[in-house]
Amino acid sequence: MTTASAPVTxxxxxxxxxxxxxxxxxxxxxxxVRLRLAAIIxxxxxxxQTLLGFKISxxxxxxxxxxxxxxxxxxxxxxxxxxxxxxxxxxxxxSTAFILRTTGTHHADWWSLNGIEWxxxxxxxxxxxxxxxxxxxxxxxxxxxxxxxxxxxxxGVTNVFPQYLWWGPLSAGVGLxxxxxxxxxxxxxxxxxxxxxxxxxxxxxxxxxGVLAATGxxxxxxxxxxxxxxxxxxxxxxxxxEVLIFVFFMMSDPVTAPRSQAGRxxxxxxxxxxxxxxxSFQPAEFGIKLAILASLIVTCAMVRGINRVFPxxxxxxxxxxxxxxxxxxxxxxxxxxxxxxxIITIAAPVDTAVLAGNARVTAVELGLGGTQ
Amino acid sequence: xxxxxxxxxxATQTLxxxxxxxLIAAAFFGGNAFGLRDxxxxxxxxxxxxxxxxxxxxxxxxxxxxxxxPYFVTxxxxxxxxxxxxxxxxxxxxxxxxxxxxxxxxxxxxxxxQSVAKSQPIAHNAACGGSGENYAVNSGTFTLAITAAGDWRxxxxxxxxxxxxxxxxxxxxxxxxxxxxxxxFYGIDQQGQGTARIYxxxxxxxxxxxxxxxxxxxxxxxxxxxxxxxxxxxxxxxANQYADVAPLPITAGSFNFPIPAGVNPxxxxxxxxxxxRLTSAYAGAxxxxx
Numbered sequence: 254m255t256t257a258s259a260p261v262t263x264x265x266x267x268x269x270x271x272x273x274x275x276x277x278x279x280x281x282x283x284x285x286v287r288l289r290l291a292a293i294i295x296x297x298x299x300x301x302q303t304l305l306g307f308k309i310s311x312x313x314x315x316x317x318x319x320x321x322x323x324x325x326x327x328x329x330x331x332x333x334x335x336x337x338x339x340x341x342x343x344x345x346x347x348s349t350a351f352i353l354r355t356t357g358t359h360h361a362d363w364w365s366l367n368g369i370e371w372x373x374x375x376x377x378x379x380x381x382x383x384x385x386x387x388x389x390x391x392x393x394x395x396x397x398x399x400x401x402x403x404x405x406x407x408x409g410v411t412n413v414f415p416q417y418l419w420w421g422p423l424s425a426g427v428g429l430x431x432x433x434x435x436x437x438x439x440x441x442x443x444x445x446x447x448x449x450x451x452x453x454x455x456x457x458x459x460x461x462x463g464v465l466a467a468t469g470x471x472x473x474x475x476x477x478x479x480x481x482x483x484x485x486x487x488x489x490x491x492x493x494x495e496v497l498i499f500v501f502f503m504m505s506d507p508v509t510a511p512r513s514q515a516g517r518x519x520x521x522x523x524x525x526x527x528x529x530x531x532x533s534f535q536p537a538e539f540g541i542k543l544a545i546l547a548s549l550i551v552t553c554a555m556v557r558g559i560n561r562v563f564p565x566x567x568x569x570x571x572x573x574x575x576x577x578x579x580x581x582x583x584x585x586x587x588x589x590x591x592x593x594x595x596i597i598t599i600a601a602p603v604d605t606a607v608l609a610g611n612a613r614v615t616a617v618e619l620g621l622g623g624t625q
Numbered sequence: 626x627x628x629x630x631x632x633x634x635x636a637t638q639t640l641x642x643x644x645x646x647x648l649i650a651a652a653f654f655g656g657n658a659f660g661l662r663d664x665x666x667x668x669x670x671x672x673x674x675x676x677x678x679x680x681x682x683x684x685x686x687x688x689x690x691x692x693x694x695p696y697f698v699t700x701x702x703x704x705x706x707x708x709x710x711x712x713x714x715x716x717x718x719x720x721x722x723x724x725x726x727x728x729x730x731x732x733x734x735x736x737x738x739q740s741v742a743k744s745q746p747i748a749h750n751a752a753c754g755g756s757g758e759n760y761a762v763n764s765g766t767f768t769l770a771i772t773a774a775g776d777w778r779x780x781x782x783x784x785x786x787x788x789x790x791x792x793x794x795x796x797x798x799x800x801x802x803x804x805x806x807x808x809x810f811y812g813i814d815q816q817g818q819g820t821a822r823i824y825x826x827x828x829x830x831x832x833x834x835x836x837x838x839x840x841x842x843x844x845x846x847x848x849x850x851x852x853x854x855x856x857x858x859x860x861x862x863x864a865n866q867y868a869d870v871a872p873l874p875i876t877a878g879s880f881n882f883p884i885p886a887g888v889n890p891x892x893x894x895x896x897x898x899x900x901x902r903l904t905s906a907y908a909g910a911x912x913x914x915x
Binding site for chain 2: 361
């Protein structure tokens with residue numbers, strides 16, 4: 254999810270010596286936008302545990318956050334010689350635990366460790382994608398999105414599933430959750446200048462899903478008796494709290510999004526178009542959620558190109574020959590990293606598309622031989 | 626990351642290339658190439674892939690009908706001795722059908738013929754002195770051609786997922802019977818809808834009727850009564866007293882169940898659909914006195 258960099262401080266950085274290395278200590282900043290995002294996600298987790306019947310335990314949430322925090326703490330200490338509060342890692346863990354669910358976990362089973370290995374794997378894959386797949390010093394994919402897509406595809410519908418599109422019939426809890434999400438959107442997207450991107454995504458999604466709904470598309474979901482078609486198809490996808498969280502708090506990561514406003518609008522529109530193209534033939538909610546998540550994998554891989562086509566004001570004018578300046582073989586991680594980006598960018602949408610033809614996915618959403 | 630020397634850089638490069646291998650493997654596995662993922666993580670179901678496909682297709686295309694967990698119903702129990710033919714009719718919406726056979730001596734061959742060009746072998750020279758079963762697909766009228774030396778008995782069953790509707794028992798509407806309590810189903814861990822009604826019958830016994838009932842399909846369901854007025858979660862349900870009423874074999878429709886003699890329904894305030902396989906309270910209905 255959104256991982257804006259911490260503000261730079263002009264004060265001298267405290268340093269201590271560990272073995273042969275000088276270790277700098279980076280203190281957390283109260284102005285860090287990531288703290289706002291953490292506050293919103295934790296608020297929603299509390300609502301999920303108390304009012305919304307989320308099928309995730311407190312233990313699963315805490316272990317996922319703790320594991321990601323430790324992993325990032327260790328990597329940053331080893332790689333950069335920094336003793337830093339692992340805000341990004343904790344956010345990755347929090348976001349992963351917010352969306353991922355393991356089959357057989359019951360609501361209110363607070364200390365269940367059911368399927369904890371999937372949470373740890375998702376956090377590990379997400380953070381490894383951040384630290385291993387880097388081009389010109391920057392990671393390409395949103396860590397929690399990459400981890401979720403990988404684990405949902407590898408684990409499959411019998412082991413894992415994403416949080417439901419809808420969180421129950423309209424109630425005080427659902428209304429409160431919408432309030433928190435919309436407040437969070439305003440509170441977080443404004444400082445990182447992502448509001449236009451979010452609007453571009455949602456409007457495009459709403460129009461295209463409207464076309465699908467009008468042409469008779471349906472899907473089945475384990476939380477809904479019978480197929481969801483027509484007006485409900487549109488409502489359940491476009492106004493889904495999960496979709497709003499995806500666009501407000503995951504797509505809006507400034508590190509993996511384009512730099513210019515025009516680029517961000519294009520990025521929003523492109524993500525929606527790819528998402529709708531992938532979900533248009535999915536008969537089950539599992540495939541629809543994965544289609545939306547996988548669309549971000551594709552557009553994150555396009556960001557360097559988008560930055561060239563829609564450069565920020567301070568950057569040079571568009572030069573077509575410089576579209577992919579990073580493709581310069583023979584620079585350590587560079588070539589494997591680019592190949593990894595290519596493999597992931599192809600595999601995520603293709604593997605998601607293949608789900609549509611897997612009857613087991615639909616059958617599990619019907620409750621046949623599955624336990625979501 | 627700054628690498629201190631060419632050796633370290635080379636090692637990093639090599640590691641980078643090696644890490645592509647698990648990535649490629651994950652890409653194939655995640656796409657279920659060659660059915661790898663389905664084989665590694667099989668769905669906990671006895672349904673064939675063809676049945677799953679048909680059930681999925683029916684659910685997505687029949688938007689007004691809530692499907693039940695597929696269940697088998699017997700459509701014929703022919704028996705005979707020596708060679709013979711029998712006709713069976715399989716419903717057009719059957720997901721699949723099967724033949725269980727028993728024979729006493731020699732061997733038995735069974736073929737399901739729909740036309741000269743369309744026949745399915747059920748059994749081929751199967752040794753007798755025991756029993757066996759095999760599955761068949763497609764619907765319509767079939768001729769079972771049996772080749773056997775001795776006596777044989779068949780049970781033909783079709784698998785459906787349509788709701789099954791039974792009318793109320795005569796005892797429920799007889800003079801002297803009354804409705805003790807009733808309520809509407811709601812979802813706990815899964816979805817539930819319809820109504821539950823407890824009858825106090827004229828002979829002093831109790832019975833439960835579920836009407837227009839639906840619960841998220843699965844197997845190994847038990848109908849239970851709970852002392853709670855509105856069970857909200859599995860842990861809450863199992864932490865309080867409950868009583869078993871009966872197994873629930875079909876997950877959509879209208880059904881009647883006798884309440885065991887040792888259970889006094891007046892002491893309980895809700896009906897819970899319990900999935901024993903998953904130890905999960907799927908749905909509940911709060912009871913209010915009639």
